[in-house]
Amino acid sequence: MRRWTLFLRAFTSKDRARRWSVGACDDDATTSLPPLMTASASCTLHAAFPDCVRQVDLGSQASVSSFIKHFCNCKVLLGVEVIARSGAWSRTTKAVLTSGVSRRGQVSAIPAGVVLPKGLSGETLRVCRKVCDKKGVFETGPPGSGKTFLLRKIIRALRDAGLTVAVCGTSGVAANMVGGITARSWAGFIHGHADVSLPLDHVVHEVIPRAAKGRMRDAMALVIDEIGTMSAEFLERLDEVLRAVRTCSTPFGGVVVIFAGDFLQLAPPVGSLAFCSHVWREVFGNRATELSTTWRHVNDAVLLCLLLRLRVGAQTDDDLALLASRRTDAPPASAVWLTTHTALATAKNDTELDKLEGQAVTFSAVDVIIAPYISMAQASELLDDGTDFVRRLILRFGAVVAVHSTYFHSRGIPAGSRGVVERFLSAGPAQIPVVRFFLAGGGFETSTRMCVLPLFFIGSKQCSAHVSYFSFAFFSQQVSQN
Numbered sequence: 330m331r332r333w334t335l336f337l338r339a340f341t342s343k344d345r346a347r348r349w350s351v352g353a354c355d356d357d358a359t360t361s362l363p364p365l366m367t368a369s370a371s372c373t374l375h376a377a378f379p380d381c382v383r384q385v386d387l388g389s390q391a392s393v394s395s396f397i398k399h400f401c402n403c404k405v406l407l408g409v410e411v412i413a414r415s416g417a418w419s420r421t422t423k424a425v426l427t428s429g430v431s432r433r434g435q436v437s438a439i440p441a442g443v444v445l446p447k448g449l450s451g452e453t454l455r456v457c458r459k460v461c462d463k464k465g466v467f468e469t470g471p472p473g474s475g476k477t478f479l480l481r482k483i484i485r486a487l488r489d490a491g492l493t494v495a496v497c498g499t500s501g502v503a504a505n506m507v508g509g510i511t512a513r514s515w516a517g518f519i520h521g522h523a524d525v526s527l528p529l530d531h532v533v534h535e536v537i538p539r540a541a542k543g544r545m546r547d548a549m550a551l552v553i554d555e556i557g558t559m560s561a562e563f564l565e566r567l568d569e570v571l572r573a574v575r576t577c578s579t580p581f582g583g584v585v586v587i588f589a590g591d592f593l594q595l596a597p598p599v600g601s602l603a604f605c606s607h608v609w610r611e612v613f614g615n616r617a618t619e620l621s622t623t624w625r626h627v628n629d630a631v632l633l634c635l636l637l638r639l640r641v642g643a644q645t646d647d648d649l650a651l652l653a654s655r656r657t658d659a660p661p662a663s664a665v666w667l668t669t670h671t672a673l674a675t676a677k678n679d680t681e682l683d684k685l686e687g688q689a690v691t692f693s694a695v696d697v698i699i700a701p702y703i704s705m706a707q708a709s710e711l712l713d714d715g716t717d718f719v720r721r722l723i724l725r726f727g728a729v730v731a732v733h734s735t736y737f738h739s740r741g742i743p744a745g746s747r748g749v750v751e752r753f754l755s756a757g758p759a760q761i762p763v764v765r766f767f768l769a770g771g772g773f774e775t776s777t778r779m780c781v782l783p784l785f786f787i788g789s790k791q792c793s794a795h796v797s798y799f800s801f802a803f804f805s806q807q808v809s810q811n
């Protein structure tokens with residue numbers, strides 16, 4: 330099935346401006362459509378969502394804002410229909426864009442008598458059997474105890490048994506590690522945390538796209554990794570939405586959940602811990618599967634034991650003295666820098682980028698007005714508010730970037746994937762970065778056919794990352810336009 334992605338902010342290399350206003354391309358990046366509209370084409374754009382619940386008329390500023398937010402947060406819309414009031418291309422566009430409309434599916438559930446693949450053993454077999462008995466599983470354990478490792482084996486086994494398993498992480502990076510998408514994208518919470526506090530009816534009927542509802546109806550099991558950073562409020566809303574979409578009053582609408590995480594690691598940025606929710610108690614009570622063998626740092630017993638003590642706040646004076654002895658003003662180049670504020674991460678990124686050799690290539694955002702009633706300044710403000718994308722991005726050979734959206738998901742490069750800029754391709758006046766992505770399952774994927782791809786610059790060393798919000802983004806230009 331083809332999925333179409335539409336983009337609103339366009340970026341160009343330096344001053345050789347070629348503008349994109351609203352562009353569209355499919356998930357294989359094999360086909361693209363011309364910009365649907367530019368500031369000069371003074372007509373109004375309508376976007377009819379596939380379930381026909383909403384028709385966004387860009388004739389009012391509020392609608393533009395929600396339209397932008399929708400694309401920026403959700404990116405992928407199935408069967409979206411874009412109709413211009415004028416313009417010769419509109420009929421063709423409509424026909425192509427509606428080709429991906431998905432059918433309204435029946436609600437799926439784990440059938441009786443599932444035959445698990447042969448050769449399963451140990452914890453994988455135990456969890457799979459529980460899931461087939463429609464019992465939720467929460468696996469926990471210290472860092473490096475193999476929670477994600479086990480999840481991957483469970484997912485493979487259940488899928489081999491013919492079950493539809495939705496795989497999510499609480500963040501892009503967590504989702505990447507387990508080979509899924511963010512829980513927020515999966516559920517179609519296009520306004521992020523705001524959809525947790527909005528009235529349920531509104532979220533179910535007005536916010537969640539049809540594609541997400543289809544996913545929710547199709548799912549038999551739902552895997553969420555790094556559950557420790559999901560708030561109780563988010564989990565309860567997910568439960569309510571699944572019950573409503575699947576018209577089923579059992580927890581999570583009858584979808585069997587498999588959660589993994591460690592509540593002694595990072596807490597949710599907002600709200601309370603997930604186990605404080607009603608639905609958690611309903612599904613798991615006090616049950617948890619604890620993994621106790623630690624596989625990471627297994628060759629460094631001193632570090633491992635120190636980390637395990639720190640995790641539960643049982644560090645000794647010796648531990649603190651050992652940590653203090655490792656403090657240095659000149660950390661190794663490969664050290665990961667953690668910062669508390671975006672500005673600090675940005676400053677560090679800038680410094681690191683300057684150290685890279687090779688010519689700097691600048692990408693600048695070009696904002697265009699798609700409805701004639703707002704000024705350029707207002708449009709840019711809306712984009713600034715509705716997106717994380719900055720106006721200017723400088724890249725060099727060797728820069729580390731991260732994929733911000735689910736755009737490359739179908740190629741095994743989920744949101745949160747990191748890659749290194751290997752070189753720049755010249756396409757006419759434009760410079761297109763060729764990025765080598767590290768795949769979660771191992772290996773690489775090189776992207777040369779990038780098509781309006783949003784990336785974030787996150788550092789200049791392969792193993793460097795910053796735990797603040799990534800501050801840079803750009804859209805590369807489309808080769809076929811030249």
Ligand SMILES: Nc1ncnc2c1ncn2[C@@H]1O[C@H](COP(=O)(O)OP(=O)(O)OP(=O)(O)O)[C@@H](O)[C@H]1O
Pocket residue numbers: 470471472473474475476477478479591624625
């Ligand atoms: N059963 C196992 N046999 C061999 N290696 C394992 C096993 N379980 C995990 N590992 C390895 O241990 C490392 C850590 O595993 P994993 O990332 O799954 O741990 P985790 O508990 O999810 O960690 P975190 O809490 O930091 O997310 C990985 O390199 C993984 O390949």
